[in-house]
Amino acid sequence: MHADILFRGGNIIDGTGAPRQSVDLAVTDDRIVATGDLSRWTAGRVIDCTGRIVAPGFIDPHVHHDEVVLTDPGMDCMLSQGVTTIINGNCGFSIAPLTATGPLPQPLGMVLSDDMPRFASYAAYRDRLRADPPAVNSACLIGHGTLRINEVADLDRPADRAETAAMVRALDRALSEGGIGLSTGPFYPPARAATTQELIEMARVAQAHGRLYVTHMRDEGDQVIEALEETFQIGRDACCGVHVSHHKCAGLANHGLSETTLAMIDQARKLQDVGLDTTPWTASSTMLNSGRHRQASRVIVAESVPYPEMAGRDLSDIAAEWGTDIDSAMERLLPATGIFFIMDETDVRRILAYEHTIICSDGIARGSHPHPRVWGTFPRVLGHYVRDTGVFDLETGIKRMTSMPADRFGLQDRGRIAKGMYADLVVFDAASIREGNDYTHPTRPAEGIDLVFVNGRESWCAGGHTGARAGAVL
Ligand code: ZN
Numbered sequence: 001m002h003a004d005i006l007f008r009g010g011n012i013i014d015g016t017g018a019p020r021q022s023v024d025l026a027v028t029d030d031r032i033v034a035t036g037d038l039s040r041w042t043a044g045r046v047i048d049c050t051g052r053i054v055a056p057g058f059i060d061p062h063v064h065h066d067e068v069v070l071t072d073p074g075m076d077c078m079l080s081q082g083v084t085t086i087i088n089g090n091c092g093f094s095i096a097p098l099t100a101t102g103p104l105p106q107p108l109g110m111v112l113s114d115d116m117p118r119f120a121s122y123a124a125y126r127d128r129l130r131a132d133p134p135a136v137n138s139a140c141l142i143g144h145g146t147l148r149i150n151e152v153a154d155l156d157r158p159a160d161r162a163e164t165a166a167m168v169r170a171l172d173r174a175l176s177e178g179g180i181g182l183s184t185g186p187f188y189p190p191a192r193a194a195t196t197q198e199l200i201e202m203a204r205v206a207q208a209h210g211r212l213y214v215t216h217m218r219d220e221g222d223q224v225i226e227a228l229e230e231t232f233q234i235g236r237d238a239c240c241g242v243h244v245s246h247h248k249c250a251g252l253a254n255h256g257l258s259e260t261t262l263a264m265i266d267q268a269r270k271l272q273d274v275g276l277d278t279t280p281w282t283a284s285s286t287m288l289n290s291g292r293h294r295q296a297s298r299v300i301v302a303e304s305v306p307y308p309e310m311a312g313r314d315l316s317d318i319a320a321e322w323g324t325d326i327d328s329a330m331e332r333l334l335p336a337t338g339i340f341f342i343m344d345e346t347d348v349r350r351i352l353a354y355e356h357t358i359i360c361s362d363g364i365a366r367g368s369h370p371h372p373r374v375w376g377t378f379p380r381v382l383g384h385y386v387r388d389t390g391v392f393d394l395e396t397g398i399k400r401m402t403s404m405p406a407d408r409f410g411l412q413d414r415g416r417i418a419k420g421m422y423a424d425l426v427v428f429d430a431a432s433i434r435e436g437n438d439y440t441h442p443t444r445p446a447e448g449i450d451l452v453f454v455n456g457r458e459s460w461c462a463g464g465h466t467g468a469r470a471g472a473v474l
């Protein structure tokens with residue numbers, strides 16, 4: 001038998017949680033064609049994987065790279081950590097369908113630049129990605145916030161009947177054109193005035209397409225319990241699966257609350273479909289002016305449009321230098337994003353360890369000083385939390401980055417190593433894998449990742465991009 005590529009002598013972790021096996025793996029074109037003892041096979045290329053783990057490429061179900069896949073299609077921030085598939089359009093904000101003209105309200109304005117073409121339909125965005133593909137596979141949720149910006153005349157009130165009907169039609173069309181679900185962000189100003197009923201109407205459309213309601217909940221701090229209850233209610237009333245994005249308990253007063261929130265999720269799961277993902281960091285990142293700085297022990301400016309030179313600096317230092325208080329310094333920096341130290345390590349570990357939690361980066365790649373999660377999330381889980389802390393074993397860690405997100409979001413033929421699956425693969429060293437970055441140097445690539453293949457094409461090798469752009473639109 002003959003294959004294009006043979007991966008020999010590695011330890012294969014197949015993504016299902018099953019223990020690693022020392023077997024060979026064969027790839028032809030974009031698919032895995034065999035695993036097992038392939039000592040009699042020949043191949044155009046043989047890769048010696050002795051001492052290495054071979055795993056399915058990681059799937060990041062929550063990013064904000066809707067525009068980055070077009071403007072920086074090499075996607076080094078994702079490939080360098082072993083990620084081969086991403087899901088865009090989160091937190092209620094998707095690049096498409098966008099029919100609104102003029103400047104975009106935050107946070108959509110943080111994800112999209114004013115000078116880029118806008119995509120009036122999801123199909124137009126999808127076709128553009130197919131014509132000029134990025135280096136990773138991508139799927140996209142359709143954001144309720146974006147639909148609101150298109151259709152609701154005054155964002156500070158609930159949508160009226162006609163506006164709701166217009167959003168329903170637009171969502172239905174975008175899901176028919178390949179959007180893989182609905183995202184909402186009632187936490188953010190453009191959607192804050194949406195009633196629970198408005199969100200239920202949206203969720204019904206997702207349900208009709210067999211898709212999920214994915215949400216940056218109305219609150220992740222003092223009202224996280226109420227926000228969870230609202231999310232469950234939306235799921236029950238619309239008979240729709242709900243997915244809690246980047247679950248956290250933000251703010252000093254709420255440290256420890258994850259014991260309660262996870263128990264609530266466990267309880268709800270007995271009656272309805274509830275899932276969640278999280279990031280392995282105690283700092284969050286979002287737009288400044290979200291009130292979050294008052295709950296944080298420290299705030300770093302990630303990006304400021306009027307003051308780009310302030311990226312990477314502490315908000316309190318900037319205020320001191322300007323001789324103002326924190327609030328006025330923040331006002332001057334807008335529009336801006338920040339990194340907020342608001343979570344407790346015990347909560348982060350408890351949420352990570354919960355058996356239904358999927359890993360995500362929640363990456364926003366814009367600006368010179370992003371949150372380190374943009375470049376370091378997956379290696380941090382496999383290094384810091386698996387190897388150094390023992391939150392779970394390597395097989396479980398990989399399952400939460402591969403088959404779990406693939407199953408949750410309906411990504412066909414990905415997230416597992418088995419005959420017939422797409423050849424999205426990562427080869428790494430379990431002893432040395434770690435994030436290579438920190439809050440001071442956030443864009444350094446991860447360590448310990450040798451090779452990354454996307455749809456059978458070598459895309460990352462020995463710390464550098466091969467130039468391949470093999471990403472499909474899912
Ligand atoms: Zn969010």
Ligand code: CU
Nearest residue numbers: 062090091362
């Ligand atoms: Cu997000």
